[in-house]
Amino acid sequence: MYIFDIDGTLLNTIDSINFHINETFKKYGLKSVPKEKTREFVGNGPRVLLDKTLSYVGFIGDELLKEEIYNRYNESYNNDPLHLTKPFEGIKESLDKLKENGEIIAAFSNKPDETSNRVLKAIFGERYFDYILGYREDYKRKPSPEGIMIIANHFDVPFSEIMYFGDSEVDMKCGRNTNIFTVGCSWGFRDREVLETENPDLIIDHPSEITSIKRI
Numbered sequence: 001m002y003i004f005d006i007d008g009t010l011l012n013t014i015d016s017i018n019f020h021i022n023e024t025f026k027k028y029g030l031k032s033v034p035k036e037k038t039r040e041f042v043g044n045g046p047r048v049l050l051d052k053t054l055s056y057v058g059f060i061g062d063e064l065l066k067e068e069i070y071n072r073y074n075e076s077y078n079n080d081p082l083h084l085t086k087p088f089e090g091i092k093e094s095l096d097k098l099k100e101n102g103e104i105i106a107a108f109s110n111k112p113d114e115t116s117n118r119v120l121k122a123i124f125g126e127r128y129f130d131y132i133l134g135y136r137e138d139y140k141r142k143p144s145p146e147g148i149m150i151i152a153n154h155f156d157v158p159f160s161e162i163m164y165f166g167d168s169e170v171d172m173k174c175g176r177n178t179n180i181f182t183v184g185c186s187w188g189f190r191d192r193e194v195l196e197t198e199n200p201d202l203i204i205d206h207p208s209e210i211t212s213i214k215r216i
Helices: 014-027 035-041 046-056 063-079 091-100 113-124 146-155 169-178 192-197 207-212
Strands: 002-005 105-112 131-135 163-166 181-185 202-204
Touching (some): 046 063, 063 113, 146 169, 169 181, 169 192, 181 192
Parallel strands (some): 002 105, 002 163
């Protein structure tokens, strides 16, 4: 089984996320956030993302206003998550090869479940992935192992037969917490050096390498 993170691994969503942050902040008279900072802040779900971006722009409002901005951002993004979103070059070709070989492929994200399903099905097709799991309130976000456990249990696949691909330190910790073969993807939102500090089983630099991986 192959499990893939979504943002920064399957899809380049940084332009979309950055757009919706800045459109939201503009409504409240807040300064814009550079794309490089958005890239740095993503990975732990929208709540942490907004906390970090609001801190970056020097937000000094109360908690009620902060919650309003958070809700406005979520509404903006969830209404149009496909804006400026595209798969990374070469990712679909590698996934197609896995599917041709009869492999199970799943997607797993800290992005909300409904949005994760909506975006992937719109871009790849309704039944392309065997399982898509975004964040739900009945389990803990990454780096908790609970989401991967849900996927593995659904297919009754042992952890020893799973490869997990992600682009962030959160993903690397999640894979380690689940004790599965974990692959860092340096084409995503973190530099290779960041991934190296988390000691994944392997780091790859292009999606074309996915289908040639041999377990260590």
